[in-house]
Amino acid sequence: MNSHPSDDLFGAPAAVAAPQTGLLKNLNPEQYAAVTAPAEPALILAGAGSGKTRVLTTRIAWLLQTGQVSPGGVMAVTFTNKAAKEMITRLTTMLPVNVRGMWIGTFHGLCNRFLRAHWKLAGLPQGFQILDASDTVSAIKRVIKAMKLDEERYVPKQVSWFIAGAKEDGQRPGDIEAWDEQTKTQVAIYQAYEDQCAREGVVDFAELMLRSYELLRDNLALRQHYQQRFRHILVDEFQDTNKLQYAWLKMFAPPGNAGGSGQSVLAVGDDDQSIYAFRGARVGNMADFEREYRVRNVIKLEQNYRSFGNILDAANELISRNSKRLGKTLRTEAGPGEPVRVYEQASDFAEAQWLIEEAQALHRGGIARAEIAVLYRSNAQSRVIESALFNAGIPYRVYGGLRFFERKEVKDALAYLRLIENPHDDTSFLRVVNFPARGIGARTIELLQDAARSSGRSLYQSVGAVAGAAGAKLAGFANLVDSTRNLTQGLNLRKIIEEVLETSGLNEFYRNDKDGAERLENLGELINAAEAFVTQEGFGRDAVALPVDELSPGTLSDGRAEGLPAAVAQAAVTPDAETGEIISPLAAFLTHAALEAGDNQAQAGQDAIQLMTVHSAKGLEFDAVFITGLEEGLFPHENSLSDSDGLEEERRLMYVAITRARQRLYLSFCQTRMLHGQTRYNIKSRFFDELPESALKWLTPKNQGFGSGYAKEYQDAWSRGSGLKSMVGAGNRPAWNSNPQKAAWVEPPVPAAMVKKVDDEHGGLRVGKGVFHTKFGEGVLVTLEGKGQDARAQVNFGRHGLKWLALSVAKLTPID
């Protein structure tokens, strides 16, 4: 078998990179056309790996350099902070430019910036705080409780989806037509939630967008101002925009206006990579944009600089099966490269063992671990792979865990900080009123909530309304908040946080907790994060209100206003553009924490194999990619099969997965998988039928059933303890395997339950083996029961589902 990685040369694929003397050097014709497109609406269909970010940043640089626009006239919108940061970084390497003057950021970041500048017009308190997803759910939960509704029937999380969905459709409670009881009540909750948010001075993510949109919609002067200001608007990942985001965009650049007035909107996206319909993304916005803006300039970036030919052939062929496409075919000059390797395994366990062995071999062949990605459709699949990696002692990193600002201890600390800024933030109040414990129990809190409710005041304001010992304890907490506010007055951000960690008792609590070391460390990390935010990170990009007009002459290059007392300027305090009121660094930091949840945990720095869902792999690329669990029901996922839109999105997901690979791509599936405590028998994904044979290399014989041929031999190899290496031809025994304690993989990979079932023979049929049915086609036998006339079989036919069949009637033939 010639699958040994060192057999192959891993030269870098052809790249655009070359000495650059001018911005436009080394752009291909399509890229050039996009970068230098005239100042009118344009739609760029940017294929995976086609240099999209380069085009976006180069265009901005070119516009600035050629004097077509000043920094203040540029708006560039992205979905993630990461993308926004990258754009800024790359832009500054191309051109010395005042980035602060431009509006580059995420939709939500820019909305925040907008609302900070116009908080009064938007009807918000100046120091409004932002609720993250979990804050939102708990706020809604409080509303549901206050309304004395059944939480079983009105599940807070679902209600939060309802509300976010309504907001993303631009609907306020009064706009929703509700006919049934359920919806009517949800609308009532929505209304009560809005009132509560207004009372507490907080906004959720969707509110940032909707509030900005409404303000522009209802305020002609403001709208005209911004329309005149932004000459060039660039939108990244346009296929991911939702209804509200598109409507928001049109406020800044109305279709009729654009073009005629020299306003230009450059929408960049890839309909084939639209994988977020489930959270409201409307691919249709691309077609709508083309129509509504009468786009004359549709540019396709189809030249791929990432992957070799076979990988692109696979991607192209697969995605061509989708009916709803704008149409695009990736091409490369890099040559075919290696074939796409396909592996079949007996079990998820075996799949995991195989892939880590293969990954280790790649690593020995000279590929950094961080350049190897293991992708899966759903998070639950990471478990087996993780444990295999763990047992083998291979460093790995799983994406998608808790992020820094979402950690309990960090959120607790932030809650105290928020109370300093705004004591009426009931979410924060409830979060920490009794943490660390200060004898304030559930009864006391209920009394307090009743008092607050009946007077329409915040919990903080109602503390005095609770009598007796309980009231005294509450007063003690309110005092703590007040005194901490006084103590920290005028301190810099680091000192403020240090003080809060002490006076709140958080530090002490974790010092005394035997498992508190890590949490203490994170609290220390919070101080560092704040420090970094104030000093380097370009303080206040989020919270600082920028002048409504282009940067005024009295403004320093970093956005701070001149003429402030030195001490104030040093604390990086920024006055509001309209009112001159001061926004504290603390408020800015809290905003930052809400809008940017930080990295998810993991031993950063270590060279580790990357594990993630296909969704989180979007936008990334790796030398080698494993797409695992390619089984019917998993990928495509069973929940997506009810309609063709769902299946097409799954296919796009697969397309995204394939196009992550630069040099080597593995596809794997297995016959047995533990899922939710049950053994499932899956058949291979239909996507295999949609890939070109010529680009594939089946490393296990195609259509081999479990227990036969290769698989049998494979198992024998396992049980002899010789592992995979004899099968896949990996040369030497890996170092990590020299430790017998860690060599858990030597155990036969077939679960005991499986072995037992395999023995359960029935007329040539075997559980776990493939069967053929004249109507349903290929399937996998899951269960055999009964004898003679009563004999029945349960078969998983993948796309036809799991079926019980009477063997006396159904014609089932075993497949070998």
Place this chain on the structure above:
DNA sequence: TAAAATGCGATTTTT
């Protein structure tokens, strides 16, 4: 008030 017991759900996720 904290530990133990029980119940529930289980694609995908950024802001």
Place this chain on the structure above:
DNA sequence: TCGCATTTTA
């Protein structure tokens, strides 16, 4: 199966 959130119990 397993992680979590909520409820029960000492």
